Amino acid sequence: xxxxxxxxxxxxxxxxxxxxxxxxxxxxxxxxxxxxxxxxxxxxxxxxxxxxxxxxxxxxxxxxxxxxxxxxxxxxxxxxxxxxxxxxxxxxxxxxxxxxxxxxxxxxxxxxxxxxxxxxxxxxxxxxxxxxxxxxxxxxxxxxxxxxxxxxxxxxxxxx
Amino acid sequence: xxxxxxxxxxxxxxxxxxxxxxxxxxxxxxxxxxxxxxxxxxxxxxxxxxxxxxxxxxxxxxxxxxxxxxxxxxxxxxxxxxxxxxxxxxxxxxxxxxxxxxxxxxxxxxxxxxxxxxxxxxxxxxxxxxxxxxxxxxxxxxxxxxxxxxxxxxxxxxxxxxxxxxxxxxxxxxxxxxxxxxxxxxxxxxxxxxxxxxxxxxxxxxxx
Numbered sequence: 170x171x172x173x174x175x176x177x178x179x180x181x182x183x184x185x186x187x188x189x190x191x192x193x194x195x196x197x198x199x200x201x202x203x204x205x206x207x208x209x210x211x212x213x214x215x216x217x218x219x220x221x222x223x224x225x226x227x228x229x230x231x232x233x234x235x236x237x238x239x240x241x242x243x244x245x246x247x248x249x250x251x252x253x254x255x256x257x258x259x260x261x262x263x264x265x266x267x268x269x270x271x272x273x274x275x276x277x278x279x280x281x282x283x284x285x286x287x288x289x290x291x292x293x294x295x296x297x298x299x300x301x302x303x304x305x306x307x308x309x310x311x312x313x314x315x316x317x318x319x320x321x322x323x324x325x326x327x328x329x
Numbered sequence: 330x331x332x333x334x335x336x337x338x339x340x341x342x343x344x345x346x347x348x349x350x351x352x353x354x355x356x357x358x359x360x361x362x363x364x365x366x367x368x369x370x371x372x373x374x375x376x377x378x379x380x381x382x383x384x385x386x387x388x389x390x391x392x393x394x395x396x397x398x399x400x401x402x403x404x405x406x407x408x409x410x411x412x413x414x415x416x417x418x419x420x421x422x423x424x425x426x427x428x429x430x431x432x433x434x435x436x437x438x439x440x441x442x443x444x445x446x447x448x449x450x451x452x453x454x455x456x457x458x459x460x461x462x463x464x465x466x467x468x469x470x471x472x473x474x475x476x477x478x479x480x481x482x483x484x485x486x487x488x489x490x491x492x493x494x495x496x497x498x499x500x501x502x503x504x505x506x507x508x509x510x511x512x513x514x515x516x517x518x519x520x521x522x523x524x525x526x527x528x529x530x531x532x533x534x535x536x537x
Contacts, residue, residue, distance in 0.1 A: 186345070193348040200355035218464040220471040222478055222495075223365040227502050232364075288364060291463050298459035300466070308374045317467060318366035324471040325410065327464035328398065
């Protein structure tokens with residue numbers, strides 16, 4: 170009898186937490202490797218429109234980014250509320266777009282220079298005028314592949 | 330009193346805490362996003378040529394976006410929700426009669442003589458105002474690309490491929506797809522693209 174009782178009495182041993190650091194480190198390394206730190210802080214409002222027929226921008230090293238939108242509140246005093254172009258981390262004029270794109274392309278490795286896509290990250294409240302000017306500049310420097318970056322969603326939501 | 334032998338062992342108990350702290354930092358700063366969007370090719374800047382390419386009027390599908398977001402399609406006001414349908418009908422019309430060199434044997438459209446002869450001849454011309462909202466423009470672009478994709482997907486199905494055109498394109502762009510599959514996909518994509526070439530022209534916009 171007493172033998173049985175002793176067995177019943179035995180509580181569950183506590184789960185060993187010795188391997189917890191290992192697990193956490195594993196997770197840590199995963200996130201460390203996949204993290205991409207944003208190198209430039211957006212200075213313009215950048216709420217992209219929605220679209221359904223998306224194509225992924227697969228190769229990040231072959232993309233040149235151009236941001237367009239209304240300056241954020243911080244910069245509105247100095248730059249006004251009209252949509253502006255942001256290249257890297259400063260505002261720019263339309264005439265500087267061509268040079269910037271050429272410069273960025275020149276920074277890329279030789280073998281990808283011919284297949285550079287220009288990603289236009291344009292706020293949905295911008296007007297087409299500024300986009301048309303940018304497109305004209307891109308045509309001048311022969312950077313013809315563009316990608317209008319959008320979110321995945323119903324395109325008709327843009328109209329509201 | 331104090332024992333002299335060896336340095337005391339450092340407790341590793343707080344290791345997990347430190348690791349957690351770092352983990353949370355990286356969790357917060359991580360953005361695993363791949364951008365996606367509508368791919369477009371701009372027309373190359375060519376020296377002005379004297380000879381103009383003459384297109385038949387019925388082979389051009391004009392879409393104009395006004396500054397207030399209204400759509401003028403083939404000179405008529407149109408609801409943007411009907412644009413896709415209308416574009417598909419135009420592209421897939423196949424108006425050329427049998428025996429004509431432009432006869433389209435894979436079209437399923439109405440074959441109206443007033444509309445496009447053949448998808449290969451059909452051109453969509455998109456014009457917009459400087460004051461058009463970007464969001465409207467994207468919606469229109471999206472609908473037009475969707476019209477092409479609809480036709481291309483249908484063709485892929487008819488040709489008996491086990492993937493739709495958009496899936497094939499995605500697989501082709503994917504880096505993980507093996508090369509031999511890519512070669513096969515390339516041929517198929519090309520074949521469909523030849524049947525329904527994307528001729529979306531954005532000519533210099535008229536100034537008001």
